[in-house]
Amino acid sequence: xxxxxxxxxxxxxxxxxxxxxxxxxxxxxxxxxxxxxxxxxxxxxxxxxxxxxxxxxxxxxxxxxxxxxxxxxxxxxxxxxxxxxxxxxxxxxxxxxxxxxxxxxxxxxxxxxxxxxxxxxxxxxxxxxxxxxxxxxxxxxxxxxxxxxxxxxxxxxxxxxxxxxxxxxxxxxxxxxxxxxxxxxxxxxxxxx
Amino acid sequence: xxxxxxxxxxxxxxxxxxxxxxxxxxxxxxxxxxxxxxxxxxxxxxxxxxxxxxxxxxxxxxxxxxxxxxxxxxxxxxxxxxxxxxxxxxxxxxxxxxxxxxxxxxxxxxxxxxxxxxxxxxxxxxxxxxxxxxxxxxxxxxxxxxxxxxxxxxxxxxxxxxxxxxxxxxxxxxxxxxxxxxxxxxxxxxxxxxxxxxxxxxxxxxxxxxxxxxxxxxxxxxxxxxxxxxxxxxxxxxxxxxxxxxxxxxxxxxxxxxxxxxxxxxxxxxxxxxxxxxxxxxxxxxxxxxxxxxxxxxxxxxxxxxxxxxxxxxxxxxxxxxxxxxxxxxxxxxxxxxxxxxxxxxxxxxxxxxxxxxxxxxxxxxxxxxxxxxxxxxxxxxxxxxxxxxxxxxxxxxxxxxxxxxxxxxxxxxxxxxxxxxxxxxxxxxxxxxxxxxxxxxxxxxxxxxxxxxxxxxxxxxxxxxxxxxxxxxxxxxxxxxxxxxxxxxxxxxxxxxxxxxxxxxxxxxxxxxxxxxxxxxxxxxxxxxxxxxxxxxxxxxxxxxxxxxxxxxxxxxxxxxxxxxxxxxxxxxxxxxxxxxxxxxxxxxxxxxxxxxxxxxxxxxxxxxxxxxxxxxxxxxxxxxxxxx
Numbered sequence: 001x002x003x004x005x006x007x008x009x010x011x012x013x014x015x016x017x018x019x020x021x022x023x024x025x026x027x028x029x030x031x032x033x034x035x036x037x038x039x040x041x042x043x044x045x046x047x048x049x050x051x052x053x054x055x056x057x058x059x060x061x062x063x064x065x066x067x068x069x070x071x072x073x074x075x076x077x078x079x080x081x082x083x084x085x086x087x088x089x090x091x092x093x094x095x096x097x098x099x100x101x102x103x104x105x106x107x108x109x110x111x112x113x114x115x116x117x118x119x120x121x122x123x124x125x126x127x128x129x130x131x132x133x134x135x136x137x138x139x140x141x142x143x144x145x146x147x148x149x150x151x152x153x154x155x156x157x158x159x160x161x162x163x164x165x166x167x168x169x170x171x172x173x174x175x176x177x178x179x180x181x182x183x184x185x186x187x188x189x190x191x192x193x
Numbered sequence: 194x195x196x197x198x199x200x201x202x203x204x205x206x207x208x209x210x211x212x213x214x215x216x217x218x219x220x221x222x223x224x225x226x227x228x229x230x231x232x233x234x235x236x237x238x239x240x241x242x243x244x245x246x247x248x249x250x251x252x253x254x255x256x257x258x259x260x261x262x263x264x265x266x267x268x269x270x271x272x273x274x275x276x277x278x279x280x281x282x283x284x285x286x287x288x289x290x291x292x293x294x295x296x297x298x299x300x301x302x303x304x305x306x307x308x309x310x311x312x313x314x315x316x317x318x319x320x321x322x323x324x325x326x327x328x329x330x331x332x333x334x335x336x337x338x339x340x341x342x343x344x345x346x347x348x349x350x351x352x353x354x355x356x357x358x359x360x361x362x363x364x365x366x367x368x369x370x371x372x373x374x375x376x377x378x379x380x381x382x383x384x385x386x387x388x389x390x391x392x393x394x395x396x397x398x399x400x401x402x403x404x405x406x407x408x409x410x411x412x413x414x415x416x417x418x419x420x421x422x423x424x425x426x427x428x429x430x431x432x433x434x435x436x437x438x439x440x441x442x443x444x445x446x447x448x449x450x451x452x453x454x455x456x457x458x459x460x461x462x463x464x465x466x467x468x469x470x471x472x473x474x475x476x477x478x479x480x481x482x483x484x485x486x487x488x489x490x491x492x493x494x495x496x497x498x499x500x501x502x503x504x505x506x507x508x509x510x511x512x513x514x515x516x517x518x519x520x521x522x523x524x525x526x527x528x529x530x531x532x533x534x535x536x537x538x539x540x541x542x543x544x545x546x547x548x549x550x551x552x553x554x555x556x557x558x559x560x561x562x563x564x565x566x567x568x569x570x571x572x573x574x575x576x577x578x579x580x581x582x583x584x585x586x587x588x589x590x591x592x593x594x595x596x597x598x599x600x601x602x603x604x605x606x607x608x609x610x611x612x613x614x615x616x617x618x619x620x621x622x623x624x625x626x627x628x629x630x631x632x633x634x635x636x637x638x639x640x641x642x643x644x645x646x647x648x649x650x651x652x653x654x655x656x657x658x659x660x661x662x663x664x665x666x667x668x669x670x671x672x673x674x675x676x677x678x679x680x681x682x683x684x685x686x687x688x689x690x691x692x693x694x695x696x697x698x699x700x701x702x703x704x705x706x707x708x709x710x711x712x713x714x715x716x717x718x719x720x721x722x723x724x725x726x727x728x729x730x731x732x733x734x735x736x737x738x739x740x741x742x743x744x745x746x747x748x749x750x751x752x753x754x755x756x757x758x759x760x761x762x763x764x765x766x767x768x769x770x771x772x773x774x775x776x777x778x779x780x781x782x783x784x785x786x787x788x789x790x791x792x793x794x795x796x797x798x799x800x801x802x803x804x805x806x807x808x809x810x811x812x813x814x815x816x817x818x819x820x821x822x823x
Contacts, residue, residue, distance in 0.1 A: 015326035015407040022399045026437045033441035037482055041456070044475045120453035122472035127454045131445065 013165045020169055024176045027139065031180055034135065035187050038128045042191070050125045050192050052117055054185075057108035061101050062185055068097035069178040072171050079167040084154060087167065091151045094174065098144050105133055105140075125191075132184045139177045146170040226336075228328035229754050233335050234313035235647055238640070240335075241306020242724075244342055245633075246717070248297035253707075253714055255290045258282040260707035262689040262700075276354060284688040285374045288357035291686055292375070295360030296383070297345065298629065300390055303494040305338050305397075307636045308432075311497055312401045312425040314643060318745035319419050321410025321762060323755045326403040330396045337393035344386040348379045356383035359686060361483055364457035364476050368449040371463055380450075384443060391436045398436075401429035410744070412764035416521075417783065419743050419768040420507075420514060423521050424500025427528045428493050435489040435532070442482030449474070477542050484535035491628050492531045495595075496524060498635020499566060502588040504768075505642045506570060508741045509585035510577025511779050513769035516569040523562035523569075530559045540611040549608040556606035563599055567592065578772065578779070582739070583657025584642035590665050591634040597669075598627025601676065616686075619679025622672045630668045637664075637720070644724075645738045649750045650731030656723040660716055667713025674702050742768045742782045766798070 042048045075090035112129065119130040150166045158166075227233060254273075257266070258281075265280035276286040313331065317324055325331045348355035357375025358366035362383065370377045405426045409418075418426075445456040449471075457479045458471035507514040514520060536544060536552030544552075570592045579585070601623040604610050614620065637660075644652045683696055691700040737746040744764070748756050762784040770781040776793035787794055787805060791812050799806035 012326075012408075015403045018403040018407055019326055019330070019399050022402050022433060023395075026395055026399070026433050029434050030437035030441050033438035033482060033485070034444075037441060037445065037456075037478055040478050040481055041475055044478070045473070048473060119448075122455050122470075124454060124456045124474055127448070127456065131448070135444070 013161070017165065017168060017172070020172050024172065027176070028180070031132075031135070031184065034128075034131060035184075038125070038132075038187075038191070041128070042125055048123065048125050050129065050188075051123075052112075052115070052126070052192060054188055054192050055108045055111045057104050057111060058185055058188070061104035061108065062182065064097050064104060065101045065178050065181055068094050068101065069175055071097060072174045076167050076171045079154075079164050082160060084163075088151065088154055091147060091154065091167075095144060095147050095151065098140060098147065098174075102137060102140055102144075105137055109133070129188065132188065136177070136181055136184055139180065143170070143174050143177050146173055226332060228324070228332045229752075230313045230317050230325050230328070230331060231647070231752050231756075233331055234310050236335050237306060237309030237313060237338070238647070240339060240342060241302050241310060242721075244297050244301040245306065246721070247346065248294050248302060249714055249717065251290045251294040251297075253710060254282065255287055255294070256707040256710045258287055258688070259691075260700075260704040262691055285357060286354055287688045288359075288373075288686065289355045289375050289379065292357050292359050293345070293348070293355050296356075296387075299360060299490065299494065300387070301338075301342055301345065303628070303632045303636070304394065304432075304490070305390070307497050307632060307639075308425065308428055308493065309335070309338065309397060310636075311421065311501060311639050311643070312397070312429065314647065315419075315421050315745065316401055316404055316425060318646070318748060318756060319422050319743050319768075320405065320408070320413055321744050321757075321764065322404060322408045323757070323761070325400045326408065327400055331400050334393045334396040334400070337389050337396070341386045341389040341393060344382055344389065348382040348386075351378040351382065353377050353379060355379040361480075361487065362446075363483075364446060364449065364479050365461055368446055368457050369461065369463070369469070370450060384447060384450075388440070388443065391440055394432050394436055398429040398432040401425060402433060405429075410761045410764060416518075417764055417767050419500075420503040420517070420520055420524075421497075421500040423524055424496045424503075427524050428496045431489045431493050431496075431528055431531065435486040435493075438482055439486035442479055442486070445482075446479065477539070480539050480542060481535070484538045485532070487538065488535040489531045491624070492527055494628050494632045495635075496527065498591055498632040498638075499524070499595075501635045501639040501642070502570065502591045503573075504743070505584045505588040505638045506573050506592075507769050507771065508642075508739050509580045509582055509588075510573050511580070511771045512573055512577045513771055514569065515572035515575075516565070517767065517769060519565050520569055523565040526562035527559060530555060530562070534559060537606055537608075537611070540608045541615050546608070553606060553608045557603065559606075560599070560603060563595075567596055567599070580739075582641065583652065583654055583661060584638045584739075586658065586661040586665075587634045587638035587641060590661065591631050591638060593665075594626050594631035594634060594668070598623055598625070598631060602627060613682070614679060616684055617679035618675040618683045618685055621685050622675035622679060625672045625675075626668075630672065634665075640724070642739065643745075644727065645734030645750075646745055646748075648728045648731070649734050649752070650727050651734050651738060652727045652731060653723050656719050660719045660723065663716030663719070664713050667709050667716060670709035671706050671713065674706055678702065737782075740778075740780050742770060742780050744783055747782065747784060 071090045071093040075087050075094060078084075078086035078090060109130065117126050117129070119127055121127045147170050150170045153166050154163055222228075224232065227236070254269075257269075266277075267280045269277040269282065270280045273282075273286070276283050276289075282290075313325075316322070345355075353374040355375060356362065356367070356379045357373060358380070362380070366372045366376055367380055370380070405418075405422060445454075448454040449457050453470070455471040455474040457476050458469070458474040459476075461469040461471050463469060503514055503520060534552060534556045536548060537556045540549050540552075574589070601619065605614055605620060605623055641652055641657055644650070678699055681696070681699070683690055683699060690696050691703060734750055736750060739746075744762060747762055749758060764783045765786045766781065766783055768783050770776070770793075772779045773781060773790075773793045776790060781790055781793070787798055788808075791809075794809050794812075796806065796809065799809055
């Protein structure tokens with residue numbers, strides 16, 4: 001009886017996928033709270049502004065992560081049509097682009113530090129840049145773990161249902177962190193002066 | 194499902210044949226790391242109750258200080274050691290007691306204890322689901338909650354005591370480790386505990402929403418769900434949307450505490466001489482982020498209690514809930530409005546008066562759905578065939594507290610009156626009645642009502658009555674006088690305000706309130722004894738002890754993983770067909786098809802069902818012609 005139910009439960013994947021969608025809402029609320037916090041902070045005094053130009057590195061990282069969304073999409077399409085070789089290739093590409101994004105963001109931080117914009121800063125608007133990008137990097141890190149898990153599973157012979165489920169889960173999340181980055185970048189650009 | 198029969202048939206050689214699929218029920222995976230929602234519900238309930246008793250004892254401790262500010266109690270020093278030197282409560286420890294009492298009650302008891310218990314128990318059982326969307330996440334949610342509880346309590350063991358800046362942890366007290374004794378290690382533990390707690394609530398909430406939207410049994414459309422599930426559903430949505438905002442606030446707070454940023458800090462001087470290097474931060478920013486969660490949080494606390502009371506009152510009045518749709522829409526109204534009223538906690542922070550006016554209007558609008566609910570409860574009781582079970586008494590008590598506490602909300606929601614009333618005992622009285630007592634009574638109603646479902650035994654009714662009357666009268670005696678103290682300007686959270694010349698006369702009231710609190714606390718022992726005794730030695734529960742319509746009473750009394758031994762029942766009607774005219778009994782369970790109750794069907798039972806309606810008209814006209822023949 002119990003094993004029967006566990007069997008059933010294991011294949012009941014649609015509600016679990018729905019869990020991911022709700023998690024995305026939670027995550028979105030988190031970033032919405034941070035950016036609203038920024039708006040409230042800046043509104044508090046005319047002296048509170050970012051007063052810098054965003055480093056060019058952010059432009060490159062944006063390009064990289066958008067490209068990774070494309071490869072993620074291709075991986076998901078390959079998974080749907082059971083082309084596992086292609087699926088693995090695109091997953092590898094997505095992960096590598098993700099790592100590259102991570103690297104570029106860190107480089108952007110070092111650039112900011114070199115120009116005297118520190119995290120620990122009496123002007124918290126500038127600290128907010130680190131908070132936005134740092135919290136986003138945490139999500140990128142989680143996404144990379146998710147992708148690595150999907151890739152690892154695709155090398156073991158698991159049922160196609162579960163392979164597809166795994167790909168879709170990481171794909172939903174990866175597109176989300178991509179979109180969140182674009183949102184954050186646009187937000188930073190609009191507020192940089 | 195047909196394979197089930199085969200399974201039962203072959204139990205004897207089941208073990209050796211399908212060894213690889215069979216998960217043995219060990220002590221560890223049945224009682225400790227259980228993934229069964231019913232066991233997780235019990236875990237939440239018992240942990241929540243333990244936390245409630247602890248928080249109650251904390252409140253008695255600070256009540257003793259308020260009643261006898263000059264007296265020394267040697268026993269207190271024996272029990273509390275350095276926190277009560279010479280038998281008198283330390284003033285910093287008083288603040289810690291107030292803070293941890295609030296934190297535990299709001300988050301650990303009335304959020305996790307209440308939602309955790311009843312969402313886990315009722316969502317699958319009342320919707321006809323075998324288990325949650327992700328049982329594993331559900332288990333994790335409990336264990337995060339448990340660890341958070343342990344960490345919160347462990348802050349009593351650190352040298353300088355627990356966090357003491359109030360449960361709202363406003364900076365700078367929470368942001369500067371040196372600000373007061375409780376701002377050091379105690380505050381750090383508070384933050385760690387709350388982060389784990391929020392993770393637990395998010396995992397739980399995500400699971401509840403997903404289960405309700407995806408896994409209902411056949412026939413259970415949204416408008417056939419019991420109000421308990423509606424309330425728990427909207428509560429989960431509130432939690433999922435508002436807790437992340439608190440995380441954001443807490444993340445920035447942690448940066449201020451440990452990384453030297455200045456999000457919330459500005460122009461700080463410690464001990465009169467030490468100038469701190471923080472500039473330009475805004476403590477009000479934290480309040481915005483905190484109350485954006487904090488206000489929905491009070492509805493996270495009260496809405497499950499509302500759902501439980503609606504269900505319990507309908508069952509025990511033997512009447513359909515009055516205005517089922519209105520009840521749902523008012524819950525939705527409260528959910529939506531709760532996100533746009535947070536500013537009423539901040540009227541006196543120097544907020545723009547125009548903005549204050551906006552928040553005042555949105556706040557007062559909440560009175561509308563609240564009043565809809567209150568009138569519907571009263572109308573449900575009106576001319577009902579009331580059965581005064583313990584659960585019913587507590588549900589009625591919940592309505593009483595909600596009314597008397599809600600009325601003062603109208604005063605407090607007013608930006609102008611708030612100048613006088615903010616941070617006084619008037620506020621304390623208001624929220625202890627409207628969300629403290631009301632939510633606790635809703636929770637107790639649920640415990641009495643669903644105890645047979647959880648433990649397969651009945652609770653003692655007489656002890657239940659004793660518990661109810663002592664707690665009900667006690668709670669009013671404790672909180673009602675506080676209104677008058679607040680109107681007189683007595684501030685909350687003060688260690689010994691009766692030492693002020695102008696407030697001296699309140700000492701006698703304080704003594705009275707403390708003894709009333711002690712009486713209500715002692716009354717809880719009746720509940721505790723009843724609860725534990727009934728688990729082991731209570732009367733065995735029948736299948737459907739309250740003659741209720743909902744699905745949970747169709748499951749076997751003995752629990753099994755998966756809830757229903759055979760196929761999951763199909764649902765044919767809404768859950769409130771009590772005392773339907775023409776019906777054989779005064780209740781018709783949701784699993785009874787309309788075709789079996791021809792004599793009680795009404796035309797509106799067949800909305801969107803033309804075939805059924807045709808059958809119904811045929812049947813009624815046949816009945817009429819039979820009458821004529823007679």
